[in-house]
Amino acid sequence: MQPALLRAAPAPLKIGLQLYSLRETISQDVKGTLAKVAQAGYQEVETYGYSPEKHFWGLTPGEFQAALAAHGLSTSSGHYDVGDFMRDGREESLQATIAAAKGCGQTYLVVPYLDEKLRTSVADFKTVATRLNKAGMLCQAAGLKLGYHNHDFEFKPIGGTTLFDVMLKETDPKLVSFELDLYWVVRAGQDPIKLMQAHPKRFPLWHVKDMDKASPGLNTEVGAGSIDFRKIFAHAGTAGLQHIFMEQENFGMDAYKSIAQSAAYMKKTLLPALKRG
Numbered sequence: 001m002q003p004a005l006l007r008a009a010p011a012p013l014k015i016g017l018q019l020y021s022l023r024e025t026i027s028q029d030v031k032g033t034l035a036k037v038a039q040a041g042y043q044e045v046e047t048y049g050y051s052p053e054k055h056f057w058g059l060t061p062g063e064f065q066a067a068l069a070a071h072g073l074s075t076s077s078g079h080y081d082v083g084d085f086m087r088d089g090r091e092e093s094l095q096a097t098i099a100a101a102k103g104c105g106q107t108y109l110v111v112p113y114l115d116e117k118l119r120t121s122v123a124d125f126k127t128v129a130t131r132l133n134k135a136g137m138l139c140q141a142a143g144l145k146l147g148y149h150n151h152d153f154e155f156k157p158i159g160g161t162t163l164f165d166v167m168l169k170e171t172d173p174k175l176v177s178f179e180l181d182l183y184w185v186v187r188a189g190q191d192p193i194k195l196m197q198a199h200p201k202r203f204p205l206w207h208v209k210d211m212d213k214a215s216p217g218l219n220t221e222v223g224a225g226s227i228d229f230r231k232i233f234a235h236a237g238t239a240g241l242q243h244i245f246m247e248q249e250n251f252g253m254d255a256y257k258s259i260a261q262s263a264a265y266m267k268k269t270l271l272p273a274l275k276r277g
Contacts, residue, residue: 001252011055013241013242013243013244013271013274014043014044014076014243014244015041015042015043015044015132015244015246015263015266015267015271016042016043016044016045016046016076016077016243016244016245017037017040017042017045017046017245017246017247017259017263018048018079018207018244018245018246019037019046019047019048020048020079021023021032021035021047021246021247021248021249021259022248022255022259023049024145024255025255026057026270027049027057030056030057030058030059030064030067031067031070031096032143033144034067034068034071034073035071036260037071037073038071038072038073038249039256039260040256040259040260041260041264041267042073042161042236042259042261042263043072043073043074043163043244043247044073044074044075044076044243045068045073045074046075046076046077046078046079046110046243046245047064047077047078047080047104047106047111048078048199049080050078050080050081050097051078051102051192052096052270054102055100055229056100056104056145060103060114061101061102061103061104062098062103062104064104064107064123065103065105066167067102068104069072074084074105075104075105075106075168076105076106076107076108076243077106077107077108077109077147077179077205077243077245078100078104078106078108078109078110078144078186079091079108079111079149080100080101080109080110080111080112081097081112081114082097082099082109082111083113083209085131085135086111086115086118086128086134087115087118088133089131089134089135091134091138094135094138094192096176096229097109098138098139098142098144102130102142102143102144102214106144107144107145108145108146108177108179108205108243109139109145109146109147109243110146110147110148110149110179110205111132111135111146111149112127112149113149113151114153114154114163116153119153119163120158121159122158122159122160122161122166122178125158125161125162125163125166125168125272126166126258128163128167129166129167129170129171130144130145130167130170131177132146132148132167132171132176133170133171133175133176133203134176135176136171136172136174136176137175137242139176140174140175144176145177146176146177147176147178147179147204147205147226148176148177148178149168149178149179149181149205149207150164150179150180150181150184150185151181151184152184152185152187152188154167155185155189156188158269162178164274168202173201176205177202177203177204177205178190178202178203179203179205179206179207180195180196180206180239181209181247182203182204182206182207182208182209182227182229182232183207183209183211183219183227184207184209184229184245186211186238187196187211189218192232193231193232194239196235197235197238198238200240201237201238201239201240202239202240202243203230203239203240203241204239204240204242205241205242205243205244205245206241206244206245207245207246207247208222208229208244208245208246208247208262208266208270209220209246209247209248209249210224210225210226210227210229210248210262211221211225211226211227212225213225213226213261214275216252219247219249219250220237220247220248220252220264221248221261221262222246222248222261222265222266222270223261223262223265223266223269226262227255229269229273230269230270230273233270233271233274233275234274234275234276235272236274236275237275241274244266246259246262246263246266248262
């Protein structure tokens, strides 16, 4: 008899960084910024700001992937402007972003934001879900996965429900995943653990962004704020976690010292708290 096959252990989680954190420098010096990201302890990055004209801050997808590799980095996810598609549903408007994501080796194409005009009613919410499903099909056909990144407006009650509830209920889990921005979930007065328990395996991507204790509208270094990440990380298996990206939108110290401090805390304190499966 053949021995029973053992379930493969999840791949070790990498420490990731959303490059929007370094928006002040990356547009001026892409390769130098990436070198410092690697020195700060990160292993992968999430992109933002791609355009068909300027690509990734002047680098084509292939050139950007090579620049990452030169410093031992990779990119598994990117935030892309898909506003045109979400407005009119025309497939052509997604093709450039799909090509860019594939061209630099990413797995996830993430919708980072939704224009206010597209989310004023429950009917709007249902249209958003329909278009996310369609975008997910297009991504799947190209060998990619679609994700949606939340802020706090998705939790605003309208017509007896919320955009987040409608998206979770009316998108196909095989086509649409969610990137849970833990800061914005907490800022909206929600419990990320309860969300994970109510919708298991829907949140393979997380933004790990801490909340300043004195000023909740500001970010601070991971582990120095008010969010109990150790408790949240213990539910990684429920969420289906695959990638974590630290993000910080404002700094009270040198940005590179700050992101290095966050990386060290994540590696020393949060990764050991992970419970995956």
